[in-house]
Amino acid sequence: xxxxxxxxxxxxxxxxxxxxxxxxxxxxxxxxxxxxxxxxxxxxxxxxxxxxxxxxxxxxxxxxxxxxxxxxxxxxxxxxxxxxxxxxxxxxxxxxxxxxxxxxxxxxxxxxxxxx
Numbered sequence: 001x002x003x004x005x006x007x008x009x010x011x012x013x014x015x016x017x018x019x020x021x022x023x024x025x026x027x028x029x030x031x032x033x034x035x036x037x038x039x040x041x042x043x044x045x046x047x048x049x050x051x052x053x054x055x056x057x058x059x060x061x062x063x064x065x066x067x068x069x070x071x072x073x074x075x076x077x078x079x080x081x082x083x084x085x086x087x088x089x090x091x092x093x094x095x096x097x098x099x100x101x102x103x104x105x106x107x108x109x110x111x112x113x114x115x116x
Contacts, residue, residue, distance in 0.1 A: 060111030
């Protein structure tokens with residue numbers, strides 16, 4: 001068995017606090033070379049704009065062609081928070097990652113569990 005790795009990811013405050021308060025349990029990212037390194041049981045250190053940190057264990061990996069397909073399959077309460085709509089989440093994701101990037105790499109839903 002391989003030793004779990006620790007990965008670092010920066011988040012906008014809104015999404016950082018969704019994870020911190022426990023509503024967001026799936027982090028959404030492009031499935032690029034950096035994210036292809038992530039394995040089950042790895043640790044992710046999330047930081048926000050104020051340099052706060054939280055740690056989470058990777059408990060699942062969900063592969064999709066694009067964010068639209070991923071968001072369609074899952075409840076908003078897993079992806080962000082009930083205070084944001086799926087359409088608003090998709091708009092944010094499409095701002096962070098172009099449709100061309102999504103087509104080139106695919107996308108990844110990283111199921112996480114907070115570590116206290």
